[in-house]
Amino acid sequence: MEKRLIVIGGGAAGFFCAVNAARMCPQLEVLLLEKTGKLLSKVKVSGGGRCNVTHAAPDISYMARHYPRGQHFVKKAFGHFFVPDTIDWFAARGVTLKTEADGRMFPVTDNSQTIIDCLLREADQHKVKVMLHQEVAALEPLPGGRWQVRLQQGAPLEADYLCVAAGGYAQAAKFDWLQATGHEVMAPAPSLFTFNVPGHPLTALMGVSVPAAQVKVAGTKLQERGPVLITHWGLSGPAVLRLSAWGARELQGLQYRFTALVNWVPAYHEQSLRDALQELRFSQGGQKMYLRNPFELPQRLWQFLLQQSGVEEETRWADLPAKAQHLLVKNLSGMELAVQGKTTFKEEFVTCGGIALPGINPATMESKIAPNLFFAGEVMDVDGITGGFNFQHAWTSGWIAASSIRSKM
Incomplete structure (x- = not known):
């Protein structure tokens, strides 16, 4: 039979x-x-x-x-x-x-x-x-x-x-x-979802991609490094998707409300970045910061980070105020984004x-x-x-x- x-x-x-x-x-x-x-x-x-x-x-x-x-x-x-x-x-x-x-x-x-x-x-x-x-x-x-x-x-x-x-x-x-x-x-x-950061001015940069950034979930051990894509609703790209997979249960427990910390220049941490900026103030002193992008970030992102740090458009490296430098270090090496919800990846x-x-x-x-x-x-x-x-x-x-x-x- x-x-x-x-x-x-x-x-x-x-x-x-x-x-x-x-x-x-x-x-x-x-x-x-x-x-x-x-x-x-x-x-x-x-x-x-x-x-x-x-x-x-x-x-x-x-x-x-x-x-x-x-x-x-x-x-x-x-x-x-x-x-x-x-x-x-x-x-x-x-x-x-x-x-x-x-x-x-x-x-x-x-x-x-x-x-x-x-x-x-x-x-x-x-x-x-x-x-x-x-x-x-x-x-x-x-x-x-x-x-x-x-x-x-x-x-x-x-x-x-x-x-x-x-x-x-x-x-x-x-x-x-x-x-x-x-x-x-x-x-x-x-699993495999993108992070929503509603209302954050970063979303105006939708379509900008950073080949290697580090994304961490504050208060957890979750972190991933890799390409990050800025979308009209928040963050996507391989680093974010991998993070969502490894953190699927933990992020569900947080009801998808948490702080994401993004290091746009993961070759640096806060102190080494502070030292690098100090060095740039001497070596590139006469150059306008908006025109000089020393970390090879997408130009739109670099100018956005300067704006967010309170750096005026005509500012030269030598004239960078201490307060703005402090904010720039923070925004480059640990930008805080309030994630509120997720979006299924395609x-x-x-x-x-x-x-x-x-x-x-x-x-x-x-x-x-x-x-x-x-x-x-x-x-x-x-x-x-x-x-x-x-x-x-x-x-x-x-x-x-x-x-x-x-x-x-």
Whole structure:
């Protein structure tokens, strides 16, 4: 009798499980359920529509350090399917990936549709049956290790194997149907978001980017260094997004109201910057400060920081008043910004939280509590920072689940 796998979720992890299971087990009927009318929607928008497929990590340990939650879990999982396997898998299907200077990997076409088309072709070739607008209401174990999937609408379905790849949820209540299987759920919290600083004059500089700044959350150990982008609502860019991922739970506890301290010149701290300004007063004395930008900051930002420090437009370095110098040091090395709220980063929302990892075997992605129940992707309490890490977890967990199901047949 033909056996059936039902995959719940039509995102990257669900699709990768479905197409690999169907390819590895031609005798297996694979049915993929998606609650919306769209497949692979996050793949579509990732990387500004280019799809940041993975990250060119030198080794597993390096890769694992980029997951605020689930480091030990992914370290074990990556031993079964890692970045070179992802590259080879897509290459074997005519999709070549390229590596950018920061390690992010994209299809050479710079178009996410390339990845989507590849996965859809694979599903078609291996006869994966896709059902859209199918929201799951409950999972019920049947005798002999089989499962019944009750839908919000329509007749229930039965399966020999289940893979839940339903993504993250913003509200804990959305996990109820999974909690009913006996699994503990870690409460969700947003990850990867930008900082809102409403009403601050800095937002007038929207579009200005600083290649290397340091952002700290006052009163915590949270800090990150990297590119920072000023937006019309506040701060964004890789340093801020990484900070939001590492601080997801802590910042949620602060209700997204905290002071961000920005060092625009992280090669200096307060005292060394004070010394550098003193030196500039002697070496550049006759030059106007507004025209001389000694720290290679974007010119608009440099002039804004001078204005905020009370430096007049005609001021020469030699004539810098002590009070203005003190303020300039503070604004350059530790500008205080009152953050009040967050904004989801484009459509690339990620949540931390989900199925607690002690209940899942990282070598098989199978539940330790309920046999023949597998998990893949963001529905688990694993999340990476921005840069291709979340997709690598999706490919890895999807492939492992498929491979484990094959070994059970």
